[in-house]
Amino acid sequence: MGLFLSLILKLYNVIEELKTSYGYLFEKELIDEINQVGTFKEIPQDFTLIEIGEYIKSIPLLISGAIKILREDNDGDELLLYFLERGDTCAMSLNYSLGQTQSEIRAVAELDTKIVMVPIQKMEEWTGKYKSWRNFVFKSYHNRLMEMLETIDNIAFMKMDERLVKYLHDKVEITKNHNLQITHQEIAYDLHTSRVVISRLLKSLEKLKKIKLHRNNIEVLSF
Amino acid sequence: MGLFLSLILKLYNVIEELKTSYGYLFEKELIDEINQVGTFKEIPQDFTLIEIGEYIKSIPLLISGAIKILREDNDGDELLLYFLERGDTCAMSLNYSLGQTQSEIRAVAELDTKIVMVPIQKMEEWTGKYKSWRNFVFKSYHNRLMEMLETIDNIAFMKMDERLVKYLHDKVEITKNHNLQITHQEIAYDLHTSRVVISRLLKSLEKLKKIKLHRNNIEVLSF
DNA sequence: AAGATTATGTAACCTTTGTTACAGCGTATC
């Protein structure tokens, strides 16, 4: 009886979470369908949702938290592309071609994150059936294109010191915390450079009183 | 009478061109609709189709030729993003939000190019009405995302000499000509670097017998 | 043909970024 009640509560919560995050976007019928075929998942921080080369079987709809999308080259060198937040989905997963598609990116939970996974098969059905889903997919694609453009701007037009400042500010925004739990090496991976370069630039930012450096922690002062 | 005949021939050609480039994608009814509302345009090489900040009023469907898509930063520094070819469209234009959208990119004809311009208003109508159009839009978005990924790979993971080699090879492929009519300065703009750097690297490629340098012309030997 | 314009070649130098090496500190583990 207690178990039964908690199951009902759980389901109730999922549909509530969906309504909160997507209710303003989707019709009631679509929310109901998502609730039926989707699986709710709670992802702990730093968990890898998908690796490069893995087959994409479902589309993630973000309820809360944040997901970091990374690109990697043949030598294993990384680069942070962008973050996904509530109401976002991964445009890379939206490709519903006949054959299976392999992921071009790695997705890692940046925070504890709640998502609803929808089987990729529903894509085609829903894009015909629900105008709101169609618009959502178009909008997602468009947002992702804009974020890729921003990433290109960053790496093409900005120098490493500017990129680092932007990175720190983005992190503060995503985590909603001025104290970033992060090592210099981790930043170096995300920006595709070396730890020494990051330490050097961070130290100069500290001298400018923009940040304060601690072990495993960076305090962002100016924002 | 001669004029009347040539008009008929012209219209006939447009629908034929559409059928050749898009017939395998679109239903006959959609081809007919495109033919009715679209305007056929012949764009001469180097003509700018759209500037950054201009309002997007129509979607270009490429019939033949090639279009170069460029990004620019606040200081006017350029960067080549990718090329569009037959059967492609500009994903940046596909955003049919309520308000007008400003272009984030510049589009320049790389070759003499034929396109059909479709009013942006048709987007919403056709995505509901034609499954093939929907798929085309999704596929375009996906292709453009993949090209942006490739661009990011280039600028993030490759050094200038490798980027230059890739650039030359891409040019040969697009123009279908081993003799590239181009100056060092133009290459420098596309790759967002300086003319001196390009001259230096080109000279070293020439010493490696990969290219032969002439005035306003680069002969690509190894391919 | 003379002069102007544009394209290319190259040297010298500077800045940014990447690499190697090592020291010192904080924390966890035994």
Next chain:
DNA sequence: GATACGCTGTAACAAAGGTTACATAATCTT
């Protein structure tokens, strides 16, 4: 508390790319 390990700081050097300056060559203009 001794030891090991991970994180940070920094120096010294190397490499890539950007800048300035100038010479020369090809082409266009008049």
